[in-house]
Amino acid sequence: MINIAVTGAAGRMGRTLIEACARAEGLRLSAALERPGSAAIGKDAGELAGLGKLGVAVRAGLDGTDFDVLVDFTSPEATLANLDYCCQHKKKMVIGTTGLDEAGKGRIATAARDIAIVFAPNMSVGVNLCFKLLETAARVLGDEVDVEIIEAHHRHKADAPSGTALRMGEVVAKVLQRDLKEHGVYGRHGISGERARQTIGFSSIRAGDIVGDHTVLFAGGGERVEITHRAESRMPFASGALRAARWLAEKKNGLYDMQDVLGLR
Ligand SMILES: NC(=O)C1=CN([C@@H]2O[C@H](COP(=O)(O)OP(=O)(O)OC[C@H]3O[C@@H](n4cnc5c(N)ncnc54)[C@H](OP(=O)(O)O)[C@@H]3O)[C@@H](O)[C@H]2O)C=CC1
């Protein structure tokens, strides 16, 4: 049995993770965490997730908790604080949080010398398949097309572009041997002028309760290819995260992502 701690337990992903964990074989929800001062502290994690009591009360800190893998979909600040705790206590992590800056990502890479971490901007099988399809599309279409990445998410999302959109850009840029720092264009406004072929454009929509849509558009002369993924619920992200938690059982340390977990590397 693998003991799972879920942090951000009252959040959109936290509640979905609690539900997925309660239904999973071989996994046990052993701890649920929330921000100190949150109204969820002391509530039963199962009730938060709309399942009825699971006998796991939401707590404000990791001290005194017992778990094998911490599953963290929170905020960059909270994730980095949890990373320090997991490093000190030699615990594994699955990190789904997006919006980390280069320094934050560097801290995760350094921590992974000591502990095993799966860190991925999107845990769904479908999106990870899309990353592979994008490699093929970019290789075949090359410099003959304009590349634009369009993503849409719910009105509460904190970061833009989404972590998934940025990873899609990185995948395409790597195949096309372009530097995203130089060629990434994030929205357009005013007299933006003719587009340079090397540009990789990003457009972000924030509206209503959209779970998460991503399209990469390869537009050439007379035809275009679109690779689209639409999440209909958050369960594919949660199922992927728990699949990653199981996969980590074999690992002592190292930094991995869902391409490793799914054998797509
Ligand atoms: N990799 C993937 O597959 C996916 C990644 N994500 C990413 O996951 C993250 C969370 O998304 P989502 O669930 O929609 O966001 P929510 O805001 O719904 O949930 C985040 C939760 O974390 C809580 N939190 C904040 N600080 C702490 C802390 N110090 N300790 C414990 N809990 C804390 C928040 O509390 P409070 O509200 O009080 O701040 C909130 O309840 C985002 O970065 C998002 O982009 C989302 C879906 C899929």
Ligand SMILES: O=C(O)C1=N[C@H](C(=O)O)C[C@H](O)C1
């Ligand atoms: O915040 C979200 O909701 C999501 N965030 C992830 C991202 O930034 O790519 C993944 C998914 O699209 C949902």
